[in-house]
Amino acid sequence: SAVISQKPSRDICQRGTSLTIQCQVDSQVTMMFWYRQQPGQSLTLIATANQGSEATYESGFVIDKFPISRPNLTFSTLTVSNMSPEDSSIYLCSVETGSSYEQYFGPGTRLTVT
Amino acid sequence: AQSVAQPEDQVNVAEGNPLTVKCTYSVSGNPYLFWYVQYPNRGLQFLLKYITGDNLVKGSYGFEAEFNKSQTSFHLKKPSALVSDSALYFCAVKNRDDKIIFGKGTRLHILP
Numbered sequence: 001s002a003v004i005s006q007k008p009s010r011d012i013c014q015r016g017t018s019l020t021i022q023c024q025v026d027s028q029v030t031m032m033f034w035y036r037q038q039p040g041q042s043l044t045l046i047a048t049a050n051q052g053s054e055a056t057y058e059s060g061f062v063i064d065k066f067p068i069s070r071p072n073l074t075f076s077t078l079t080v081s082n083m084s085p086e087d088s089s090i091y092l093c094s095v096e097t098g099s100s101y102e103q104y105f106g107p108g109t110r111l112t113v114t
Numbered sequence: 115a116q117s118v119a120q121p122e123d124q125v126n127v128a129e130g131n132p133l134t135v136k137c138t139y140s141v142s143g144n145p146y147l148f149w150y151v152q153y154p155n156r157g158l159q160f161l162l163k164y165i166t167g168d169n170l171v172k173g174s175y176g177f178e179a180e181f182n183k184s185q186t187s188f189h190l191k192k193p194s195a196l197v198s199d200s201a202l203y204f205c206a207v208k209n210r211d212d213k214i215i216f217g218k219g220t221r222l223h224i225l226p
């Protein structure tokens with residue numbers, strides 16, 4: 001298993017600003033993922049972030065809007081840029097450990113854009 | 115293409131009764147199947163998985179799930195429900211080389 005922390009846990013931001021969300025894992029992992037979730041709804045994958053390579057974005061998500069850094073095997077950041085109210089959501093970081101295939105999730109960052 | 119379906123938005127069960135949360139899937143190749151639970155204002159927690167082997171898998175908090183290849187199902191079950199089991203449950207599927215796909219979730223209400 002893995003223990004994952006995220007900062008901030010929640011934030012209220014103004015339209016047009018940017019927010020960087022941090023994800024810290026207690027062990028080295030190759031694959032990290034960033035998801036978006038509306039409260040009570042399913043998860044939408046934003047991108048996969050592997051250390052040492054560019055993040056791979058899913059359809060509908062672009063690097064200019066959601067730049068991701070992955071400087072080492074225990075840390076990643078997701079930036080939500082030029083925010084609009086439509087970006088209000090919960091952002092979740094997760095990791096896949098070794099060959100077990102299950103993912104472990106951080107507690108999430110609840111973002112509200114006004 | 116991979117897909118996973120959770121046909122029930124909500125399931126209500128009386129405390130002490132058995133519960134079932136349904137999940138069906140579509141995937142090319144051998145499926146890897148998972149159940150996750152999300153308590154209010156929390157991230158997702160891994161419950162159990164099927165990769166290979168015994169079709170009945172046991173997981174955390176007394177939950178189990180049965181892999182049925184012919185029906186392409188992976189229903190989550192528990193013999194006796196607790197009020198504390200009330201949460202949002204997600205079924206997920208992947209094959210070896212692809213990303214994981216989550217269902218839309220089923221809200222489980224255990225009635226005291």
